[in-house]
Amino acid sequence: MNGLLYASLLLHVAACSLLTGASFLLVLAGRPKDEAAGRWERMALSASKWLALVALGAGLIWFALRAATFTGRPETALDPSAIFAAAIDTWAGKVWLIRQGLLAFAAAWLFLAGQPASRADWIASRWLLLTLSAAALVLMSLSSHAAAIERQLLVHWADILHLMSAGLWIGALPFLAALLFISSRDQETLQPFSRRALVRFSRVATLLIFALVGTGILTACHLVGDVPELVGTTHGRLLIAKVAVLVPALLIAARVRDMLAGPGSTPLSRRIALHVTVEGALVLGILGFAIAMMLSVPGKHGSPTWPFPIRYVPDPGAFPFWRTLTPQQNAIALAACGLFALGLLVSLWRRPRVLLAGVAASVAAVLAVLSWNGSTVQANPASYARSPVSYDVRTLDRGRESWQQHCPACSIDLARLPLSATVGDLFWLTGEGDKELGVPSLAAKLDEETRWSVAQYLRASATAATVTAGGGTQIRPGLIPAPDFDIVLGPLQLGTLSDYRRGRPVLLVLYSLPQSRERIEQLAKRHAQLAVYNVEIVAVPRHSSGNPIAELATASPALFPIVTEANGAIVRAYDLFAAAAGHSEFLIDPRGYIRAIWPNDEWRNADDEIEALAQQFLDEAPPDEADEHQTH
Incomplete structure (x- = not known):
């Protein structure tokens, strides 16, 4: 069922994005003035009709499967009364109903409206289609992961802007490529209508990309979390793949801008169309990763599996300035850094040596700061894993009793356990054992939940032993x-x-x-x-x-x-x-x-x-x- 859920949601969001992008490009390009432009407009409107129907059908299938997933009964997907109840009784269902209504309105207009007689009618009809399709798309943010974050209005608006920017950019690219291919049938160079549409889109797309990157960083900071969640959870790794595909798409977009702005002869229409087609294929791949992220557990709520043999530990005495910032302030600072890096990428891509030197210098500077304020220690896959048992007094009691019962002869010196050891490290220790520390493997004797309780107890005891040895009343933050x-x-x-x-x-x-x-x-x-x-x-x-x-x-x-x-x-x-x-x-x-x-x-x-x-x-x-x- 997960595969069907992913396929239906991908088809639904892709259809909504393409419908929004098509209507946006129709408005941006203006009323056609030649035969090739007229053929393209008729093709875009015809495709929009089917996109609206596909979005409606895929949206219905997706919500039915989602209702079945929530109830845990697959037969719910085929029960109209159960689907209707889910739509009426849940917040996600109400949002879905509104979105389906907007899509139905757009589809009805596309099939029933005739050809506009005047310029004013043309403008009104195109803007109506854009408003309906864009609203149906961005309202998805009301039931997204970001919508569940409480008291973070900035994140909610960032998610809305992110969806809008993605829909306009991703959805318009295939139709822009189609316009360029249609116009290239008549002549090699760009026709005035095609060139005007391409230039306008290129300018707007630059703003959309910056908005996409900035809002993406803001939401990722609140949903993904820190480095362990980024590299150790499915949600985080999907984000890495998404960024990896985004970079070549941005380089192709920069290349198209250069071809338009280059001196000399007018660029070849088919050559630009091929560039735009490749860019469109890449961003559709980005959309696939984004849908997978929507269906995965956010990194902040997952349990990371650390993939490296070492990990970084900050100096216990260090108190970096970002510790004094709120999570929202940190997210804004990271977004600003990301936009600055994007600006450098776009402006220096023609000078790869300078770009690579800048990247190398930035990486070296970050490594120097990290090495100055911390060190690396041995790690294991559970180093950053989240304990499924809460850290409370009853857990410590259970952990102490299990430790004393199953390891009464253990002569472990708790003070020898490093302060950098996380509860995940100690969970791994109780499973694998350590002869030097005098800890046997307890994996065969204790279930995972009990081992987590033992790990919580050992972590508290080790910290207590270190603090008692150090003396003093005040304790450093976060210990x-x-x-x-x-x-x-x-x-x-x-x-x-x-x-x-x-x-x-x-x-x-x-x-x-x-x-x-x-x-x-x-x-x-x-x-x-x-x-x-x-x-x-x-x-x-x-x-x-x-x-x-x-x-x-x-x-x-x-x-x-x-x-x-x-x-x-x-x-x-x-x-x-x-x-x-x-x-x-x-x-x-x-x-x-x-x-x-x-x-x-x-x-x-x-x-x-x-x-x-x-x-x-x-x-x-x-x-x-x-x-x-x-x-x-």
Whole structure:
């Protein structure tokens, strides 16, 4: 069914793009003035009729197959009532209905409208066709991957512009080649109508290509993610293939511009037509890759398989300036760099030595910066894989129990595990084993989910061992992710720690009575002052009791949650990092990383540090929710 889904969607989008491109070129070329131009216009209109019908039919087949895929029942594709219900009850179905209506309107107009009698009628009819076909195409963005990104209006508009630019450029090229071939039957050189259409399209296509590249980079930054997702997921590799085909298409387009602008004799019509035909074939290949990307899982939501034996690890002490930028600002910066590179490619393609020297210098500069701020370490296919189990206190409990049960004699020195080791590296380690570290292969004893839990536990333990050895209260950013847990206050479920801290730091307090009573009293009084810095407090008693809230009974009202369930799992998880049996406090930043730890009586000097760190968090980039703790 996946093959049928791909074929129907490809046929549907290709027909919509060609219909949009044909109507766009009809408007751009203007009213025909000679016999060859008239033949081409009649051919374009006749082809548009069939393209509208193909788009309607393929769209119906595609939505029927999509409904069957969603329900998991193949027979749904042949059930009109089920298809109608999917169209009425889902957002994607409503968008599909609107688009099909626009295509039906365009098809009816193409078959029923007669030849325009005046110039005004001609202009109105061509613009009507362009509006209907372009609207049917760009409305696909309302149910695309980019539409699912919340609170990113720029990405949504970029996706709309990307679809529009692609449809106008890709769809117009075959009809432009047909115009050039038809005009070349009568004479070798370009006729005035053909030359005017080619020159106009060439100018507009330059803008379309820049818009296509810029918006493509913007959406890719939010959908693909980082380098591991680019080279290690199907979605990312399809994007690489798409760019690889785009480059020769751009070079051919630049060559056509040079042929038009060259001095001397008028260029040969058939020669230019061949160039445009090859360019059109390449961009149709790009369309095929784009459709495959639409049906694949976005790289940010996939689990990358790293294809190289080494990987790059930034210097733990380095804090590059882009870490202070929001994901949207980073995407805009990358888009600007991409457009600059595109400009160099188009302008320097006739000077390959200069172009290659520029590329080599750019690559050398990037490698020099990377080597200055980091190093390479050994990698494996699972290095950047995403754990299917969540990083929470229950996962660490399960991982600890499984590790102690199935490897009781393991004498692994957790401090020897490098900080650069990801949870994917440790998952690979538990499957393959390592004699030097004293880790046996557990692949035959544990299923994958349990091995991921063990890997999460080993990663937390190794990080905790390193931090304990280093000492100090403050911890560098991005080192220790805070294990998640449910915040339950009596009968109330307040969500999870990750929900509670979203966009703000959290001071987690593990207390025991009566030793912690003085500090809890102090925090109850300072709660309002800490709220000025957007700091929230969550308290967890180390020892469960029947009613911890009543047991606490502070003189000042404690206006922060006191967790009453799963205390033992929370305490065991966070004691990995504090190594304290009494009172301990953890400051968790908005990204979900522990940034400071105050064990035992060190809380007496904590308040000034808490306020200073909270102010520092305000200057850092806000968290990217979709990218949080990808390697943990």
